[in-house]
Amino acid sequence: MNTGDIAWVLMSSCLIMLMTPAVGLFYGGMVRRKNLLSTIMLSFSVLIVITLQWVLFGYSLSFGPDKGHLIGGLEWFALNGVGEMPHAVYAATIPHMAFMMFQMKFAVITPALISGAFVERVRFSAFLIFMVLWSTLVYDPMAHWMWGEGGWLRNLGALDFAGGTVIHITSGVAALTAALVIRKRKGYGRINYEPYSIVLTLLGSILLWFGWFGFNGGSALAANGVAVHAIITTNVAAAASALTWMIISWRSHRPGVMGVATGTVVGLVAITPACGYVGILPAIIIGIGGALTSYSCILLRNKWNIDETLDVWACHGMAGTWGAIATGIFASKAINPNGADGLMYGNVNLFLVQLASVVVAWVFSAAMTFLIAKAISKTWGLSVGEAEEEVGLDISQHGEEAYASV
Amino acid sequence: MNTGDIAWVLMSSCLIMLMTPAVGLFYGGMVRRKNLLSTIMLSFSVLIVITLQWVLFGYSLSFGPDKGHLIGGLEWFALNGVGEMPHAVYAATIPHMAFMMFQMKFAVITPALISGAFVERVRFSAFLIFMVLWSTLVYDPMAHWMWGEGGWLRNLGALDFAGGTVIHITSGVAALTAALVIRKRKGYGRINYEPYSIVLTLLGSILLWFGWFGFNGGSALAANGVAVHAIITTNVAAAASALTWMIISWRSHRPGVMGVATGTVVGLVAITPACGYVGILPAIIIGIGGALTSYSCILLRNKWNIDETLDVWACHGMAGTWGAIATGIFASKAINPNGADGLMYGNVNLFLVQLASVVVAWVFSAAMTFLIAKAISKTWGLSVGEAEEEVGLDISQHGEEAYASV
Amino acid sequence: MNTGDIAWVLMSSCLIMLMTPAVGLFYGGMVRRKNLLSTIMLSFSVLIVITLQWVLFGYSLSFGPDKGHLIGGLEWFALNGVGEMPHAVYAATIPHMAFMMFQMKFAVITPALISGAFVERVRFSAFLIFMVLWSTLVYDPMAHWMWGEGGWLRNLGALDFAGGTVIHITSGVAALTAALVIRKRKGYGRINYEPYSIVLTLLGSILLWFGWFGFNGGSALAANGVAVHAIITTNVAAAASALTWMIISWRSHRPGVMGVATGTVVGLVAITPACGYVGILPAIIIGIGGALTSYSCILLRNKWNIDETLDVWACHGMAGTWGAIATGIFASKAINPNGADGLMYGNVNLFLVQLASVVVAWVFSAAMTFLIAKAISKTWGLSVGEAEEEVGLDISQHGEEAYASV
Amino acid sequence: MKKIEAIIKEENLDAVKDALEAAGFIGMTVYSVKGRGMGGGITLEWRAGTYKVDFLHKIMLMIVVPESDYQKVVDIIVEICRADVASGAGKIFVSTVDEVIRIRTGERNEAALTGSSRA
Amino acid sequence: MKKIEAIIKEENLDAVKDALEAAGFIGMTVYSVKGRGMGGGITLEWRAGTYKVDFLHKIMLMIVVPESDYQKVVDIIVEICRADVASGAGKIFVSTVDEVIRIRTGERNEAALTGSSRA
Amino acid sequence: MKKIEAIIKEENLDAVKDALEAAGFIGMTVYSVKGRGMGGGITLEWRAGTYKVDFLHKIMLMIVVPESDYQKVVDIIVEICRADVASGAGKIFVSTVDEVIRIRTGERNEAALTGSSRA
Numbered sequence A, B, C: 001m002n003t004g005d006i007a008w009v010l011m012s013s014c015l016i017m018l019m020t021p022a023v024g025l026f027y028g029g030m031v032r033r034k035n036l037l038s039t040i041m042l043s044f045s046v047l048i049v050i051t052l053q054w055v056l057f058g059y060s061l062s063f064g065p066d067k068g069h070l071i072g073g074l075e076w077f078a079l080n081g082v083g084e085m086p087h088a089v090y091a092a093t094i095p096h097m098a099f100m101m102f103q104m105k106f107a108v109i110t111p112a113l114i115s116g117a118f119v120e121r122v123r124f125s126a127f128l129i130f131m132v133l134w135s136t137l138v139y140d141p142m143a144h145w146m147w148g149e150g151g152w153l154r155n156l157g158a159l160d161f162a163g164g165t166v167i168h169i170t171s172g173v174a175a176l177t178a179a180l181v182i183r184k185r186k187g188y189g190r191i192n193y194e195p196y197s198i199v200l201t202l203l204g205s206i207l208l209w210f211g212w213f214g215f216n217g218g219s220a221l222a223a224n225g226v227a228v229h230a231i232i233t234t235n236v237a238a239a240a241s242a243l244t245w246m247i248i249s250w251r252s253h254r255p256g257v258m259g260v261a262t263g264t265v266v267g268l269v270a271i272t273p274a275c276g277y278v279g280i281l282p283a284i285i286i287g288i289g290g291a292l293t294s295y296s297c298i299l300l301r302n303k304w305n306i307d308e309t310l311d312v313w314a315c316h317g318m319a320g321t322w323g324a325i326a327t328g329i330f331a332s333k334a335i336n337p338n339g340a341d342g343l344m345y346g347n348v349n350l351f352l353v354q355l356a357s358v359v360v361a362w363v364f365s366a367a368m369t370f371l372i373a374k375a376i377s378k379t380w381g382l383s384v385g386e387a388e389e390e391v392g393l394d395i396s397q398h399g400e401e402a403y404a405s406v
Numbered sequence D, E, F: 001m002k003k004i005e006a007i008i009k010e011e012n013l014d015a016v017k018d019a020l021e022a023a024g025f026i027g028m029t030v031y032s033v034k035g036r037g038m039g040g041g042i043t044l045e046w047r048a049g050t051y052k053v054d055f056l057h058k059i060m061l062m063i064v065v066p067e068s069d070y071q072k073v074v075d076i077i078v079e080i081c082r083a084d085v086a087s088g089a090g091k092i093f094v095s096t097v098d099e100v101i102r103i104r105t106g107e108r109n110e111a112a113l114t115g116s117s118r119a
């Protein structure tokens, strides 16, 4: 084992931990004041619940001994057998537990991202049920396919450095699907839902950027040149995307702060699958492409008149899709010998595999999310009543208000 | 020396540094707007003042050459003789200075925790005097007994991985004691003191969780399997406690955000003494137990009609007490060979030693705090006048307001 | 290469990344509500734009192959030739890319600091132009002179551990100069511009303190005793300065939170050039001196009636100047063998070299900033119209408001 | 002239504003208030106990119009907000204003309420 | 009908509210204001200088009642807030309201102020 | 007595306050409002779309004075705020107050508006 690697992976885990509540702040600033706490609480509660799901059985399902290339076994229930000794395949230089911890934070953030589709009218209890089912039935299998020893997408040779497909595509598609199941907010299309606190959203995006260094850099699972490289491409793509968003919104109106914050996150999403495989100029292109993709998709979603409230699909699903495909284009063995060459370097195969993995993630997430959301909707009920929506979820779901002020 | 270990301990020190102002934010959100700044300022000023106390003489008193198992000598005044070379006993693979720095952050946070008992009516100058005396006369000896080379509790074999006893019990008991000395807030029992900003409290608890990884993980003083393990148990206990609190409050009313934020911190406190010694399932039990303990103690404190304003005793003192005892129950050499086996593994001795150390911390902290608080109260005065309380401490003590708004 | 060193430098880069938006929060809390977002946005946009400038050509200009001791060549355009292999001179144990990343964050924060002189009336587009020109024409050469292989100040033997001269003097002097070019805010001298949110400023200063550990500790470019030492002196100087500011303001009025937050930052600035070279007691003296210097300079600036809005000159320029000179006084080879002895240890030479480097930074930054600001002012226009100023920059420049509230 | 103080739901502000604008009533002042009508209160949570908060956020829309127009304004507001049959639809208070002064021009009363002098 | 505008201390709001409720006055509107009475100001600090802020936070409680009830309401408020002998106990302004409309039902005047139509 | 409600720019509050203080009008109440006069609105941005917000922050300054003084107060406010020729200089509404009660002393009407009983 290597203490430098351990230090870096531990630190990365800490950084990623911060991201889940940061998603809460990012989203929280975008809703109306009466739903501010409840929006943050959705993310915060994922951190709490999925932490437990993961150590009890989620990790075992995702990374445990492979069953038919489809799922991990329950042999590692309650981390039984997961100890200090490294797991040779997953990360040879750090304790197996460190790898488990690092992956936990990935499992945690994913349902938190989806929460953006539900805000302002979801029943808190329904979201708790949703997240446990979704994490178990969608995230865990998907993580196994892509990253688990024996997983079939991994065997196919699909690349996903830090979760563009597993995390961002699945959550984005899930968000769109869920929005088709849960009812719209009252007055959707008629009322302007003004974001209450752009400062909070900005604070969230700052912490997300900070945490994403752990997300992407930590995915090297060692303190090495790949980790360094991944952090740099991450930073560069975020900047390129934010600048692009700024310019687009300037052309149509003015360079809004909300837009720049969004652009930043979109750039971070787009580079996620690619960060350890592509060079600096491709990273810039990926950032720019992410902004263009997500921006157009927000317009599209608006036109479709779907109340996917905080545009998780456009910002995560579509930027993640673009990133996964771009990985198939720009990946280069010169950057990372453990990766593969992409289309630009004459390798059509990787490109096709990437496309395949994108399609799989889309279809699987959409189908499963629909079933889960529909089932909850029919039995327990997904959304609150109109009176509760009007009073606001902070009071109706949590009995509190964000700010005491007469 | 090992660069990986140094990197991790440095990083942990940075994380813990963040915790002290995070306590300020956590507490700041719970008071009325007119006392918001002053509440944060109590914590912030501890960071400033105890940093200097520590490098000048606090470290020497705590960890300097032992005098009769009771206190360190002043040989290391102004860090004289504390240098780059490792101290073989305290931490063999990192510079002695790094160990000093890491411990500084522990010394700093402890009086900040106590400040919760004083808010909304303490004189700022009185709190400054209090913290210097308390840190010197309570924290430094207690740290020496438990962690200093030659300290008598350490020699007895008491376990306190990251400060459950030294930090949380002493500060919690001190808070309760101080609350018996300082006068109640005007209107206590009659007025509802509505917390001004649950968002700020939540932000504080997020940063505390983040920082606690350094607190507990860094206490391994190396980037090794114990550090990894400590972070995982920390995370798990926090989640278990927060979930428990959510469920309890749901049963009686609704799952409040303030409650979940509190539950999180309580879980972090409870696991602190145990994190490097216990397994995953015990960590869950410790988290649950912490929530149950603190929740009941808040109700109790309310019934006693004591204005221990932000429940430091219930949340730190009692969760810390539970954690210290639970360490005596669940500790296992299989987890950490440098630890000991607890009651569950047939070792009554550790359990008794843990009980003894708890009793010592309670009695010592209560007695000394009473003397210090009483002395300040009789001479300098602990609390502001009623008019100043009514105007609010932000204006009366600091000449400022948290938010400029007509 | 050494994984511990890599882990630490990566982590430090993450910490410093956080500082630039933290400057935004710190400044943002000091302006009126209608300019809050725009103030944060100035810093945030530097992070975005200078990231790209740096990877494209800024790094090459600063650290690329030396041309006549004055500037780096463009050989490293788009990081061409900057790879995983360490650069033997800059940092022998980490990838060259890691050094590049670390330095990027320095380049990014410097123009963000200057933004404090512009707030509440600058055109956003003009600031974007300003920052690109300034970074290219002032920062990059200055960084080359002091830190680039072959740079003439470096060759002279000037010491600047973490950027007191390169970052704080240049930005502070630039701020003063820019304030002489841009018009004053409407009503300057007549209206009280009440800071909108001291809480936000405090949050900014907390994150700055946190990030500064990476800034100063990371400048050792290794996880070694010097890094540890630098963090400790940093912490101590911040505390000493904050305490000094608290006492000064107490004497004249009351210990304000805004003052303590400012004092903290000033202490961090003052120790920056010295942190890896001086002992603990000198660090305390440097902190105290920083507070005294900046405090007096704010009064002076007020008397001069210059609308250098957020006192960047007093807090960064003058504290940086004091720190650079103090380095010439207190530096000691006993602390850092790679440093030099200062005046106190009988070496007049270093003291004179430090003075020289200070003068160079002042003159160069003042002259260049004047040219750049004047040029923009004459052509594009630096400030918004009075109506736009009155409506506020958030709405007029970004089309948004910080908080939605009727 | 009459001062109309309408306490309405936040959600309805935009619609009311637009309707008033369409009818030529541009000038107005709004602010955030909390209030309750004849309904009861809501119990909120504080850590391990509970407390009662019984006010909900509302918008106060204040608009001063010539006497002749006030009924029209009231009707518009009622019309829009009434759609919402649930409780808390709001209340309107009408009182008399003795004098209106437009600061910029010093115009008084009805002249101060019209846009005429602006051109 | 009468409009009562009472500017009181934040601390007293709960007690006043409860007392009014007990006396059957449920509907009311409150908002945050800053104000000063005949007292002076407070000097605040800004980095190395000082500035003066002389307003303190108060609560504006606005309640409209039938003419016959207004004296009772005033008395209740004075009674509760007067306990507090320090300065800044507050002030009450009473004025006339010409018309009250309950938006939900369209009821006018006194009918709009009672809960009768709710059942 | 007269109630003067002046809606002015934030920037002018200090000057108005000082001028009123100089003329002996100490007691007053202020709060934050948003409003628009006869001017139009402003279009704001939301991610990839836009939305319209047409209110700007203003200060409501409310001051109750004896009938005899009200013209003086109006003049002072107009005087100070008028300097600013741009749009949005503000508006003043004057109405009648039937009764004033100083809570601390129970004094009524004009007595409640003067500082006399304070000594």
Ligand SMILES: Nc1ncnc2c1ncn2[C@@H]1O[C@H](COP(=O)(O)OP(=O)(O)O)[C@@H](O)[C@H]1O
Residues within 6 Å of the ligand: D007, D033, D034, D035, D036, D037, D038, D039, D056, D058, D087, D088, D089, D090, D091, E027, E028, E029, E030, E062, E063, E064, E065, E102, E103, E104, E112, E113
């Ligand atoms: N008597 C009153 N005096 C002052 N404000 C009132 C009064 N009654 C109602 N309000 C205000 O009007 C708002 C809406 O009242 P609403 O709940 O619609 O009344 P109701 O239940 O009588 O129909 C309340 O939130 C409160 O702010």
Ligand SMILES: Nc1ncnc2c1ncn2[C@@H]1O[C@H](COP(=O)(O)OP(=O)(O)O)[C@@H](O)[C@H]1O
Residues within 6 Å of the ligand: E007, E033, E034, E035, E036, E037, E038, E039, E056, E058, E087, E088, E089, E090, E091, F027, F028, F029, F030, F062, F063, F064, F065, F102, F103, F104, F112, F113
């Ligand atoms: N003449 C006035 N006009 C408007 N508001 C007033 C006036 N006098 C007092 N107030 C308001 O009443 C509040 C309480 O006044 P208070 O300090 O109790 O008055 P006094 O000092 O005259 O007894 C003040 O904070 C202010 O908001």
Ligand SMILES: Nc1ncnc2c1ncn2[C@@H]1O[C@H](COP(=O)(O)OP(=O)(O)O)[C@@H](O)[C@H]1O
Residues within 6 Å of the ligand: D027, D028, D029, D030, D062, D063, D064, D065, D102, D103, D104, D112, D113, F007, F033, F034, F035, F036, F037, F038, F039, F056, F058, F087, F088, F089, F090, F091
């Ligand atoms: N008819 C009105 N009713 C209520 N408030 C008004 C009215 N007209 C103006 N105001 C308030 O006065 C403020 C200043 O108005 P201003 O823009 O100066 O008026 P104008 O453009 O008519 O000169 C507005 O922001 C609004 O709050």
